[in-house]
Amino acid sequence: MTDPIQFTVPAAADAVAAVIGDREFIIQGDRRFTYAQIVERSNRLAAYLHSRGLGCHTERHQLAGHEVGQDLLGIYAHNRPEYVEGMLGAWRARVAPFNVNYRYVKSELQYLLSDAGASALLYHAAFAPRLAEVLADLPGLEVLIQIADESGNELLPGAVDYESIVAEGPATAPPVQPSPDDLYVLYTGGTTGMPKGVLWRQHDIFVASFGGRSLYTGELATTYEEIAARCTDSPGTTLMVLPPLMHGAAQWAVFTAMNTGQSVVFSPVTSHLDVDDVVATIEREKVLAVTVVGDAMARPLADAFERTTADLSSLAVVANGGAQLTPTAKQRLIDAKPNLMVVDGVGSSETGA
Incomplete structure (x- = not known):
């Protein structure tokens, strides 16, 4: 008897895009992206993150439960297609994405990014001024990717424009194989104390909350x-x-x-x-x-x-x-x-x- 399959989110995205690639996945006003387009754009982001040396450096089985062997990408953004692409692209590069509360003031933002040990940040230009206030205290935050928006804020020093990556970069995913052990990191809001990062294996969150079970019967997907x-x-x-x-x-x-x-x-x-x-x-x-x-x-x-x-x-x-x-x-x-x-x-x- 074979062991049950262990899922990764990027592999699921590939499987879905292979059969319904022309179906619209993300819609926002006049911006409309199909499943195939979102996967392609996320691959380009993954290739960029990999080119910057980001990924998994220590496999999960070599770590204690609270330890992280991957680089972390904070996503400091509004609800837009780029948020979804950011999560998929990070996972494909074996980078762990995590949520950043865009309502945080300077001290809260600095605490969160420091606590996470973030190596990279994907952020909307509207948040550039607040981010600029804390960068000096975050020497490990080396990769900045700025999403242009209606604010018109210029790129921060050292930052790269997001669209230049996903529109023009290589569409081939990086030469790494995502693992079911790769992390999904979700930061709590801090309403009952300081925010904390909850670490999920990718397979486990897939089964628990990403549709790995039937919405009607609760039965687990097997392939x-x-x-x-x-x-x-x-x-x-x-x-x-x-x-x-x-x-x-x-x-x-x-x-x-x-x-x-x-x-x-x-x-x-x-x-x-x-x-x-x-x-x-x-x-x-x-x-x-x-x-x-x-x-x-x-x-x-x-x-x-x-x-x-x-x-x-x-x-x-x-x-x-x-x-x-x-x-x-x-x-x-x-x-x-x-x-x-x-x-x-x-x-x-x-x-x-």
Whole structure:
């Protein structure tokens, strides 16, 4: 009897893109990327990280449970395609990505990047001024990749423009083989003390929260071919992710969507929750499901549902995770959109979904 397969996220992405490469994966306003395009762009990022000497330097079986033998890439960014590409590209280069809370002030940002021992940072230009304030205290942070945005901020000294990497670099993945032992690192928010990095083996988070189990039966996938077949059989439904990707619940939703063949929609408004834009996007993209975190998102969404005249007939599910919904907020959503299913998920950084 053979041992059960151990999954990696990049291999799953390859398997999915091989069968539904032309299907749209990430949609944000007029920016639309297929599965094949996201994989290609992430490969280019992986090749760049590898060219800078980043990767895995000590295999997991040689380390204690709390130790990290890989370089770490912080992702200090809003919800945009680059965030997803950053995570996939890091894993493909055997670099461990981790989330950076973009609401942190100077001291919090310095603490987080120092605690992680980050070798590299992928960040939106809007955050360049705050990052510049802490760089002198982070001598190990040697690779800076800046994503251009509406802020118009210039590249920091030594930084490389992200689009120049993913649009023009080599599309061949680096000559390293990702391992199921490679890490997924998720930093807690620090609401119960200082932020801490939770270390997951890639296979374990794949099974726990990235769609490695059937959403309906809980049965474990056993092969990449099974993941691919599931995506081929999927009608290509659309999921709108409202929480920021610096939140684990949003990351889990995106990668579960990837491994079930769905299209993921982000609002083009990234500075705040614009529920009127959310409603317009649901109508335009025929969104089937929306993810939220707690009453802070559900209540404004209910307000928008109650006042809109938009066609929301495609919307069947509001999925909540990360913070429990109150019965009042849940009922308002249901009353505003008859036949809507409101699903409460549970989980944590340490346990998964």
